[in-house]
Amino acid sequence: MSISHRQFRAKRVYEVTPRGGQRELRLSDRIVELGDQEFDWYQKVRSWLPSIRGLADLSKDLAMDEAKVPKFLEALEKSGLLYRVESPDKPMTGLEFHGAFSGILSSWLSEAFEHPFWERMMSGRGSARLFTGWLIELYHYTKNANRHMPLSCAQSHEKPIKQLRAKHYAEEWNHYHYFMKSLKALGFTEPQIADSVPLPMTLALSNFMRQAARHDVLAYSVCSAVLEGTTTDRGTYSPYYQKSADLYGVPQDAVTPIFAHLDLDVKYQHSDLFRDILETVPVMPPERASLVLDYGHQLVEHIWLWTDNIEKYYQVDSNLVPRRPFDVVLD
Amino acid sequence: MSALPSVSTVAERPLLKRTVAVNRQPGRVVLQHLRDEIELEGAAAQLFSKMEAQLDGKTPVDAIAAGLKEKPARLRALLGQLEKAGVVSLLSANDDAKLTTGMEFYAIHRERCLYWLEDVYRHPLWEKIVTGKASRAQVLGFAFEKYHYIEAAFEHMGIAASNASPEMMPHLARHFIEEYTHGDIYRRGLRSLFPDDIILHSQPLPSTRALVNYLNECAARSSFAYYAGNELLQMTENTGDSDAGKSVDDFYGAMRKHYPYTDKLIDSFIAHTKADQALGHADAFVLMCESVPPLTRREVNDALNVAKNMAEHLVLFMDGIDTFYDRFATVPRLPCDLKSE
Ligand SMILES: [Fe+2]
Ligand SMILES: [Fe+2]
Ligand SMILES: [Fe+2]
Numbered sequence: 001m002s003i004s005h006r007q008f009r010a011k012r013v014y015e016v017t018p019r020g021g022q023r024e025l026r027l028s029d030r031i032v033e034l035g036d037q038e039f040d041w042y043q044k045v046r047s048w049l050p051s052i053r054g055l056a057d058l059s060k061d062l063a064m065d066e067a068k069v070p071k072f073l074e075a076l077e078k079s080g081l082l083y084r085v086e087s088p089d090k091p092m093t094g095l096e097f098h099g100a101f102s103g104i105l106s107s108w109l110s111e112a113f114e115h116p117f118w119e120r121m122m123s124g125r126g127s128a129r130l131f132t133g134w135l136i137e138l139y140h141y142t143k144n145a146n147r148h149m150p151l152s153c154a155q156s157h158e159k160p161i162k163q164l165r166a167k168h169y170a171e172e173w174n175h176y177h178y179f180m181k182s183l184k185a186l187g188f189t190e191p192q193i194a195d196s197v198p199l200p201m202t203l204a205l206s207n208f209m210r211q212a213a214r215h216d217v218l219a220y221s222v223c224s225a226v227l228e229g230t231t232t233d234r235g236t237y238s239p240y241y242q243k244s245a246d247l248y249g250v251p252q253d254a255v256t257p258i259f260a261h262l263d264l265d266v267k268y269q270h271s272d273l274f275r276d277i278l279e280t281v282p283v284m285p286p287e288r289a290s291l292v293l294d295y296g297h298q299l300v301e302h303i304w305l306w307t308d309n310i311e312k313y314y315q316v317d318s319n320l321v322p323r324r325p326f327d328v329v330l331d
Numbered sequence: 332m333s334a335l336p337s338v339s340t341v342a343e344r345p346l347l348k349r350t351v352a353v354n355r356q357p358g359r360v361v362l363q364h365l366r367d368e369i370e371l372e373g374a375a376a377q378l379f380s381k382m383e384a385q386l387d388g389k390t391p392v393d394a395i396a397a398g399l400k401e402k403p404a405r406l407r408a409l410l411g412q413l414e415k416a417g418v419v420s421l422l423s424a425n426d427d428a429k430l431t432t433g434m435e436f437y438a439i440h441r442e443r444c445l446y447w448l449e450d451v452y453r454h455p456l457w458e459k460i461v462t463g464k465a466s467r468a469q470v471l472g473f474a475f476e477k478y479h480y481i482e483a484a485f486e487h488m489g490i491a492a493s494n495a496s497p498e499m500m501p502h503l504a505r506h507f508i509e510e511y512t513h514g515d516i517y518r519r520g521l522r523s524l525f526p527d528d529i530i531l532h533s534q535p536l537p538s539t540r541a542l543v544n545y546l547n548e549c550a551a552r553s554s555f556a557y558y559a560g561n562e563l564l565q566m567t568e569n570t571g572d573s574d575a576g577k578s579v580d581d582f583y584g585a586m587r588k589h590y591p592y593t594d595k596l597i598d599s600f601i602a603h604t605k606a607d608q609a610l611g612h613a614d615a616f617v618l619m620c621e622s623v624p625p626l627t628r629r630e631v632n633d634a635l636n637v638a639k640n641m642a643e644h645l646v647l648f649m650d651g652i653d654t655f656y657d658r659f660a661t662v663p664r665l666p667c668d669l670k671s672e
Contacts, residue, residue: 009665009668009670009671010661010671011670011671011672012667012671012672028672046661050525050526050529050663050665051524051525051526052522052523052524052525052526083670083671089668089669089670100669104672107672108672197636197640199643200541200545200640200643200644200646200647201537201538201541201647203541203545203640204537204538204540204541204544204545204647207541207544207545207547207548208537208540208541208544210544210548211540211544211547286668286669289669290666290667290668290669291666293667293668293669293672294534294666294667294668296667297667297672298534298537298540301536301537301655301659302537302540304537304655305536305537305538305651305654305655308650308654309647309650312650325632325636326443326632326635326636326639327632328431328439328628328631328632328635329346329420329422329426329628330346330348330349330388330420331348331349331350
């Protein structure tokens, strides 16, 4: 039997940790241990899979007899590092999809928040300036909910989903006031913040949500679920805010509104919204399920790059805070 | 900015532009603005220093002169020069009502964009590729993201043409029709390394998505602002002027040397540049500016803010390739499916 690239794809590896001459590869549902040699082979397989190179090329890369290569690929499949593309997925119910999503959400969130910014802030190598920058961008991000939440209602076609999305919007639309309150406690005036310009990645988040809303309301809803996943559990954000406040002399008045907002999310149970929506979906063909999942993961990548964008801008002391719009007469 | 008669100079309130940096040295003052430096020496430097604190846009010239016990004419002479040099604005009650012609806008836009683009050219990724320090993922990622960006002509140019204002429609239609095949030129290069269906299904970085989505959103909202932003992107393309041409050639030469496997990719980059040059895109924006009705301050600011944001999105585009492919080295990026996660 011949083995081709088309047959396999690599599973997402969320973390690689060296441990005593071995590497631990963390997948969403298991940890796979590889020795140095196997890890090197595995990496070569990964870059070969999506290429135009043949089996003979791979066998040369691996310095492995061509006849043995298929066995090695199958061993990688068995370990969970590769999977077969052609084995067809069956349609699933919305709730089954929710089960699959819940199984990977924590891996996704770990990926979204593995940016070094967080460790930097928590270890005292951050600054009040970075904390402020994060808050300003969070203000814009929250205010920009008004650019995508109502659009998701307009673009959904099933009454129960329209209803659920509209209720979420009604509960969420004015939450930017919480961040305005925090920023005022940090000494900014209301017009300074309201008229400021978000960073490109902050704007990108809401533009991506608009894209999702136009594409498929479930694609939109999975993005919303990933974002709610970051705020519903006090465990994710609370330590960051409190510790930063302590480390960088942020006044308590600036932190209180943030906690008030987090508590509100918990009260509204926004983390259950995605489940409520999926409950109304009797069947999801595999293509739709994959599309929805893919939107969710793209959002995870957006969060990572958003963090990067915030750190890069606000760590430069000469950059304006807040960012003001250009004016042809004044500038 | 000329369409309305100017009010009497008495009411003018001078403002040292917010973006001017003032450097004081013994006996002279250097004003830095955009890519210019204006040097004041002797009496001019002294007079400037005396009035600097009041160049706040709130105080009329006569009041400043009275406070400093200076002749208003002397102040006006210096302020007039500084205004001409672009570092001072003389604010008046009808600033908001002044109209800017399309061709005046063209000149302001060009000057600003050249300045805003400096951050793009300074991006560390260029240097990493030229010196061979960029990783394989960063280099291949660069090719893929360029492809995704060009392929997105279908999106933003399509949205722009379908939402065009009457005077912009012929320009935006032509632009779409000329550009929509250009992604295929890049795809041909990528096919030297990857199968076609993988290229077609591959996914851009969030930062590339950000650039494309920003173009899409602007295109749906304002034809002119969209094109002012798009023009900034066009300005980064090699239009055939010999200096820019040489530095692009040098870049590709170094890339071929350090990354021999990119040979066919670079051929495709060059083929695309030639295709663009043959279309004479460089003139498109002048033609548009000639055809738009005079613009209000609000419209000028809108279009220039889009151009400035576009420059920031372009820096982000570079940053994404540099940072994201460094941390997540998978290339090409394939979409998730039910088993991949
Ligand atoms: Fe909220
Ligand atoms: Fe919420
Ligand atoms: Fe082109």
